[in-house]
Amino acid sequence: xxxxxxxxxxxxxxxxxxxxxxxxxxxxxxxxxxxxxxxxxxxxxxxxxxxxxxxxxxxxxxxxxxxxxxxxxxxxxxxxxxxxxxxxxxxxxxxxxxxxxxxxxxxxxxxxxxxxxxxxxxxxxxxxxxxxxxxxxxxxxxxxxxxxxxxxxxxxxxxxxxxxxxxxxxxxxxxxxxxxxxxxxxxxxxxxxxxxxxxxxxxxxxxxxxxxxxxxxxxxxxxxxxx
Amino acid sequence: xxxxxxxxxxxxxxxxxxxxxxxxxxxxxxxxxxxxxxxxxxxxxxxxxxxxxxxxxxxxxxxxxxxxxxxxxxxxxxxxxxxxxxxxxxxxxxxxxxxxxxxxxxxxxxxxxxxxxxxxxxxxxxxxxxxxxxxxxxxxxxxxxxxxxxxxxxxxxxxxxxxxxxxxxxxxxxxxxxxxxxxxxxxxxxxxxxxxxxxxxxxxxxxxxxxxxxxxxxxxxxxxxxxxxxxxxxxxxxxxxxxxxxxxxxxxxxxxxxxxxxxxxxxxxxxxxxxxxxxxxxxxxxxxxxxxxxxxxxxxxxxxx
Numbered sequence: 001x002x003x004x005x006x007x008x009x010x011x012x013x014x015x016x017x018x019x020x021x022x023x024x025x026x027x028x029x030x031x032x033x034x035x036x037x038x039x040x041x042x043x044x045x046x047x048x049x050x051x052x053x054x055x056x057x058x059x060x061x062x063x064x065x066x067x068x069x070x071x072x073x074x075x076x077x078x079x080x081x082x083x084x085x086x087x088x089x090x091x092x093x094x095x096x097x098x099x100x101x102x103x104x105x106x107x108x109x110x111x112x113x114x115x116x117x118x119x120x121x122x123x124x125x126x127x128x129x130x131x132x133x134x135x136x137x138x139x140x141x142x143x144x145x146x147x148x149x150x151x152x153x154x155x156x157x158x159x160x161x162x163x164x165x166x167x168x169x170x171x172x173x174x175x176x177x178x179x180x181x182x183x184x185x186x187x188x189x190x191x192x193x194x195x196x197x198x199x200x201x202x203x204x205x206x207x208x209x210x211x212x213x214x215x216x217x218x219x220x221x222x223x224x225x226x227x
Numbered sequence: 228x229x230x231x232x233x234x235x236x237x238x239x240x241x242x243x244x245x246x247x248x249x250x251x252x253x254x255x256x257x258x259x260x261x262x263x264x265x266x267x268x269x270x271x272x273x274x275x276x277x278x279x280x281x282x283x284x285x286x287x288x289x290x291x292x293x294x295x296x297x298x299x300x301x302x303x304x305x306x307x308x309x310x311x312x313x314x315x316x317x318x319x320x321x322x323x324x325x326x327x328x329x330x331x332x333x334x335x336x337x338x339x340x341x342x343x344x345x346x347x348x349x350x351x352x353x354x355x356x357x358x359x360x361x362x363x364x365x366x367x368x369x370x371x372x373x374x375x376x377x378x379x380x381x382x383x384x385x386x387x388x389x390x391x392x393x394x395x396x397x398x399x400x401x402x403x404x405x406x407x408x409x410x411x412x413x414x415x416x417x418x419x420x421x422x423x424x425x426x427x428x429x430x431x432x433x434x435x436x437x438x439x440x441x442x443x444x445x446x447x448x449x450x451x452x453x454x455x456x457x458x459x460x461x462x463x464x465x466x467x468x469x470x471x472x473x474x475x476x477x478x479x480x481x482x483x484x485x486x487x488x489x490x491x492x493x494x495x496x497x498x499x500x501x502x503x504x505x506x507x508x509x510x511x512x513x514x515x516x517x518x519x520x521x522x523x524x525x526x527x528x529x530x531x532x
Contacts, residue, residue: 001384005228005258006251007269009342009379009388009405010372013276016332016347017291017444019340020389020496050391053497054442056519057293059335079292079335104391104495126389126397127342195260 002125004145012128014073020105021051021058024124026078027220029067031132031144032109034218036118040111043068043092048101048108051124061094064107068092072220073128102133138180138189146175146193147219149203154211155181155188162209163190170202187213197221228254232477233381233422240418247408247418248370251377271369273339277328277351280338284327291333293515296445300327303453317360318457325352325456329449342379342388345395345437345444346402348452350375353406353459357413367413375409378425385477386484390437390496393487399451400432400483404476406459411466426472426479428462433479434486436494438501441512447502 003009014023033040045064047055055061059078065085066078077084085092097108103123111118121134132142135150142148149167153159160179167174173195181188197219206215230236230250240250255266285304290297300323306312307319314322325348332338332347341350354368379388382401387393407424416424432455440446472479493500502508 001228001231003380003383003388006255006266006373006376006380009383010270010350010376011273011339013273013337013339014344015335016338016344017335019342019344019347020391021444022344023340049492050496053499054439057439057442057498057515058444059292074337076337104492104497105389124389126387126392127383128340128344 002131003127003129004143008127008129008145012073014128015076015078018058019128020124020126021054021060022063023073023128024105024130025060025063025107026067026071026073027128027130027144028107028120028122028124029064029109030070030220031122031130031218032111032118032120033068033070035120035135035150035216036111036113036116037216038113038116039088040068040090040113042112043090044110045092045094046097046108047094048097048099048106049104051105051107052096052098055094055096064109065092068111103131135189135191140178140180140189140191142176142178142191142193144218144220146195147197147217147221149192149194149198149206149215149217151190151192151206151215152213153188153190154213155185156211159211160190163206163212166202166205166209167192167194167198170199172196172198172202228258228380231381231384233378233425233480234475234477236377236381237418237422246374247377247412247421248374251373255373267369270372271365274365274369274372276337276339277341278355280328280331280336281324281351281355283336284331285323289330289334291330291443291445292335293441293443293445295440295443295511296333296449297330299449299453300324300330314457317356318460321352321356321456321460322453324355325349326449326453328352329452333443333445333449341375342383342401342405343390343398345390345448346398346452346455348449349399349402349455349459350406352452352456353410357410363413371409371413374412374421375405378405378408382480382483386480387487392495393483394435394490394495395437395451396432396435396483397487398437399455400429400435403432403455403459403462404428406456407462407466410459410463414463414467416467420466422476423470423472424462424466426474426476427465427470428459429476429479429483430472430474431458431462433482436490436501437496438494438503439496439498440503440508441515442498442503
């Protein structure tokens with residue numbers, strides 16, 4: 001089921017004008033921002049199909065920029081976010097693309113901050129809901145409706161067991177899980193959607209596991225700081 | 228969720244002697260692990276946001292960011308109050324409120340997606356006007372939103388609520404079906420009657436294309452919200468009167484999906500067809516593009532049709 005509960009239908013509270021091109025776009029931007037783990041210095045946004053044709057009319061650019069600053073969908077600063085981004089020194093380019101996309105409302109976001117880099121391919125599927133198709137080049141499928149644990153690790157026997165053991169010991173239930181690897185014994189990524197926000201320390205424990213290269217939490221339910 | 232179709236939803240309500248709204252509240256509690264109070268509080272907040280948007284749209288008419296639209300909610304509200312509207316005062320008030328919320332949305336104001344922002348006027352238009360008319364307490368309307376949500380959940384998972392996927396039938400059409408079904412239940416109709424209202428309403432929007440001028444959620448989206456609220460009232464009345472959707476509502480939802488898939492790309496929110504590509508639609512688009520190129524993003528002078 002693409003839509004899982006009543007608040008994916010009624011909601012979110014949002015600034016207009018479009019749930020798919022504004023609210024969904026904020027969320028895709030926020031996923032990218034949280035994957036990077038800090039405020040980006042530079043962003044390149046590729047827009048596909050309906051996003052490419054109509055982004056300027058829907059404020060999709062403002063919405064994605066708002067997400068890059070970790071704004072929520074109903075943040076009243078969204079209409080003026082480009083000035084804010086400029087004053088923070090965040091350089092954003094928007095490029096309509098004619099390439100193939102997984103969905104009519106798709107965006108690929110690349111972010112840089114120092115030596116950090118993050119890349120997200122996401123689609124806005126209606127009503128402010130999104131589907132993430134790729135994180136840092138790994139094919140995944142997740143909704144970001146739940147707190148997400150994103151782990152980059154080596155493809156080794158038993159690694160998933162050791163990760164899920166930490167999650168289980170933290171008392172967190174796993175709702176959905178997705179694993180992709182570049183090849184046998186190569187780099188792999190695991191995305192775990194959790195029923196509740198993880199307790200403090202869980203992320204650190206996962207980062208310390210052997211064969212784990214990096215781990216991040218993406219949680220769009222968290223309210224970002226309002227000015 | 229224990230239901231995936233409207234038929235299953237009605238069967239569950241029947242076997243558990245409950246309403247669609249109450250069943251949805253229970254299912255939501257199970258799905259999210261939140262308490263009943265938390266779930267209801269969240270919906271109550273959304274209802275307050277909807278009421279604020281109605282009030283703002285009626286009391287402070289604002290032009291949209293593009294300058295293409297604004298003020299129609301106030302026009303219709305005045306006409307409803309002082310004139311003798313052909314659709315009756317109640318229907319034209321619902322229409323005014325739906326226009327109001329859609330105008331707030333177009334000005335980048337705060338709304339609730341129901342199920343989307345493009346269709347965010349219909350449910351508040353029907354709900355807030357019905358609340359005033361029948362003197363219902365907020366709690367009843369909040370419950371009604373769960374009924375609307377249950378209907379939308381079935382439509383979204385079996386068809387679509389995205390204009391880019393399925394055209395305007397998926398957005399405005401879904402919202403009309405949700406509002407109609409919920410209104411039937413709030414007025415004391417059975418779950419079965421509520422489901423018939425959904426089918427009756429959706430039949431009238433099958434094939435509706437998504438063709439926003441300049442890609443903006445303004446023309447024709449705003450007036451479609453106003454007209455959609457009236458359609459919802461009419462479909463609810465038909466169902467309460469005992470009219471049945473001979474083609475079962477689940478099958479109508481299936482038709483919405485297949486029609487949406489067959490719809491050309493030009494008519495799925497790309498602004499490459501329909502009203503967006505009329506001579507006037509193209510002219511307005513060009514004027515807005517010129518303004519965008521000149522760098523004055525904040526609109527000063529309205530674009531003149």
